Amino acid sequence: MSDPIVALSMLCLFLIFIFLGFPIAFTLMAVGIFFGFYAYFDPIQSFFENKIFYLFVQNTYSVMSNDVLISVPLFLFMGYMVERANILDRLFLSLQVGLRGLPGSMALAALITCALFATATGIVGAVVTLMGLLALPAMLKAGYDQRLSAGVITAGGTLGILIPPSIMLIVYAATAGISVVKLYAAAIGPGILLASLYLLYVFTRVVINPSLAPKLQDAEKYSFIKSLYLLVTSFLPLALLMFSVLGSILFGLATPSEAAAMGALGSIILAVSYGAFTWEKLRESVHRTARTTAMVCFLFVGSWTFSSVFSYLGGESLIKDFMLDLNINTIQFLILTQLIIFILGWPLEWSEIIIIFVPIFLPLLGYFGVDPLFFGILIAINLQTSFLTPPMAMSAYYLKGVAPSGVKLVTIFKGCLPFLSMVLLSLVLVYVQPKIVTALPDYFYSVNTEEVTVDVEDPNVIDPSFFAE
Secondary structure, three states: OOHHHHHHHHHHHHHHHHHOOOOHHHHHHHHHHHHHHHHOOOOOOOHHHOHHHHHHHHHHHHHHOOOHHHHHHHHHHHHHHHHOOOOHHHHHHHHHHHOOOOOOHHHHHHHHHHHHHHHHHOOHHHHHHHHHHHHHHHHHHOOOOHHHHHHHHHHHOOHHHOOOOOHHHHHHHHHHOOOHHHHHHHHHHHHHHHHHHHHHHHHHHHHHOHHHOOOOOHHHHOOHHHHHHHHHHHHHHHHHHHHHHHHHHHOOOOOHHHHHHHHHHHHHHHHHHOOOOOHHHHHHHHHHHHHHHHHHHHHHHHHHHHHHHHHHOOHHHHHHHHHHHOOOOHHHHHHHHHHHHHHHOOOOOHHHHHHHHHHHHHHHHHHHOOOHHHHHHHHHHHHHHHHHOOOOOHHHHHHHOOOOOOOOHHHHHHHHHHHHHHHHHHHHHHHHOOHHHHHHHHHHHOOOOOOOOOOOOOOOOOOHHHHHO
16 A cells, blocks of 8 residues: 555544544544554664654654744633623623614624624634524514523624634634735724624615514613713723734734734723632633643644655645646635635634645645635634534534524524524625735735744644655
């Protein structure tokens, strides 16, 4: 059996283990070390002198010393603290009152709240669950249509994957070896586009059919001064925190890690100012941050070990030659890769897709003339669909877990579908008009400015070809 066939067997075995329910990170490590032992086997060496163990240790050290990944636990901590600052109910109420003159004001307020909160936390399950507990019962009590209400929460809760400071974008930047700063700038346009399409869809639906969202009566009791007070005390602090974090990154005032540290401190101050800070909440936030960060780092260690062995055995070259032999153009390549990622989004989380499968496509980008920055944004938009597409729409299951008993899962699925079409529309618009992605990076960073990039030539990362000598 040739080495490329062994590499494909390695990939197939990994997929089998995943569908059997084995932990992904440790499966990557085990399969990588097992096949790596075969790849680097030397009969004159003892068992533990095999170079796969050296590669595994070096990859572990490289992840631990990667400066870009420092921002991951800091942004996670910021999200967990904001989640516990008891700001969500106030934010939703203030936006609901501020938009009371518009049709479907409660649905519009829920969407904006989801977008802001998803941006602050970056955790889809937390946003959908909390908004499902807060906003869904309120909308249903006000007579809002079940499908519209469910769709608003499930779609709005996924926006944190795309809109900075997204953890997914940091992980993609570390995987692809590109600038986090540029990636954040590139994601702002598509993020605003998708959120705007959601808002436009809801507004249009309610204008056409007002029975979907009856006009609220209670909101009229709030005076202008009271409404302004609600906005200043709930919307403004969170907005200032997010704009200060993103602004410091985009204008070159701080690196992503420094901005993340500032955001983490700001989240603590926010929790204290709202009287929601306790040592128990701080301990829980630190614990959850450490647990999630460890998961991401273990995935990186396993993925780098797996991909190094896979590439050394010739699997990467085999896939590249196969794609080139298809004789497809750039658009067809992009559609094919996005379709594969769309399908992978059903059984896998975004972290596994970015860390494990995206590196398989990255070497092909140069052959088809695709900018890794543009490719990353397409993936970020595409991953919205994995949370909204039945039967594996995770946002729907998150919402069903906290929804009132009268709301059926099939109703939530039906509510997701119109918003899924908005995601697909945004993908088409980005394909047709790439300036939506490239305008801000070109404007801010077209000249020689200092950027934060992942050093793909990091001397701590071992080149698999070293072991061929």
